[in-house]
Amino acid sequence: MSAFSSHSHSHSDRRISTVFWVLLAIFAATGVMLWGGWGNARLGVFLFVCAGWLISLCLHEFAHARAALHGGDISVGAKGYLTLNPLKYTHPIYSFVLPLVFIILGGIALPGGAVFIERGRIRSKAKNALISAAGPATNAALALVLMVVLATVAPSFDGTYRTSHLEFYSALGYLALLQVMATILNLVPMPGLDGYGIIEPWISYETRRSLANIAPYGMMIVVLLLWNRTINNWFFGNLVFPILGWFHADVYAAYGNQLFHFFSFGFSGFGN
Template identity: 70%
Template sequence: MTYHDAHAHAERKISVIFWVLLAVLAASGWSLWADQGNARVGVFLFVVAGWLISLCLHEYAHARTALQGGDISVGTKGYLTLNPLKYTHPVYSFIMPLVFIILGGIALPGGAVFIERGRIQGKWKHSLISAAGPAVNLLFGLVLLIGLSTVSLPSAIGHLNFFSAIGYLAMLQIMAGILNLVPMPGLDGYGIIEPWLSYANRRAFGNLAPYGMMIVFLLLWNPTVNDWFFNTVIHSVLAPFGYSWELAGTGSGLFHFFNLHLGSIFGS
């Protein structure tokens, strides 16, 4: 193996932190399936681990698409290792989104990887880089929902805690994908359309970027907007997939065992 090959391998080696997250997901999932230990703690660990894993994959998708588009710097920055500590803004990308789901059950990933846009030519490439992240969340959620759609009622009842955790995690993924496609500066939805805007508009909207995620979060804190989004938009997506909506509601109740979900999305 040449020095170049060894260096490239190191840039893509999966981090220990990501493996630990996978281990927590597997262990908590097994405990829920086997009905071992405290169910609420098990659901909390399963959903948090799954959520953090999805955030790593979300940012990896941005970086990988940027690499294909021409930004070879993403490897040296460690973005291809799935290590959350390597990202540009761990507070915006991991801590705040985690706090959002704990406090309000609102899944809203933020931007993290720093893409050297000057290395990338073509508006479509810039748009695809921004779209790659939410696409991962939607795909993740869809895979979980398809799995839940095959679960029979006896199985759902027999392993209620396990399937409820999956249902809630699936809902968070769908929610994250939809919300992050909102064309608000600071979110990927705006990143998709930004290359097509005039320079004057990009400069004007750019001032909102540091506050975009918080603006969306505060809008969803409004009871009317919250009720419409969850009971109309999210429900319409989950309802066709078997008992996914009901399981997500049960999972939400188990996850928020500390009663901090002000303005609960399921009215509990």
């Protein structure tokens, strides 16, 4: 293969996918509509948050792949993981469709790992751990950006009166809540989640082998735990909302949740 063809192939492996551009376009268009107060506000919030959440899923998986590339797994390019295309994931339904369904039906933000990393290519335990940490770190960074915007730009809102661009800032608040939730839940050391992947390199082979059977069900175990009223109230009351409260984004997030879930399926996220 010539140097030119090799370079072209490498470039195509990293070209941003059309799917991701479409998600960005929906996110931007609905954001402009919410800012201007055009159309149905609840539908606008729903589309804005869904698009923003899917974009964050793409960035989450891209972060895993990019960290793996720098860690020594050069196969991630050929697999399409660097194109921000969710259709290239090992399990698109597990990592893209189900997380979207979770936030629509239950308001639970839980990305699932779906990029296959060839761990044998990674050169150290620390780099293996960093690959797993890259996903939650991305969600944390997105949460911080959204909360800083709300803290510095959005007018004060106590839930009792309208502010300017209320629906837009509420959508940002709810999206921030999802990112905070995703960060915390992904750091749970449950097999199948990134938190376990961070500590896994230092766990004995026998223990890793015995826990491997739990990995396919790790996400569902966490979701079922959150279905418990006591655990749910403690999780949101002691972790998620206090973090949002540091940036005065908690009230916006709560109102954004109401706008987003304009339907009811019996479980609408926090405080169920």
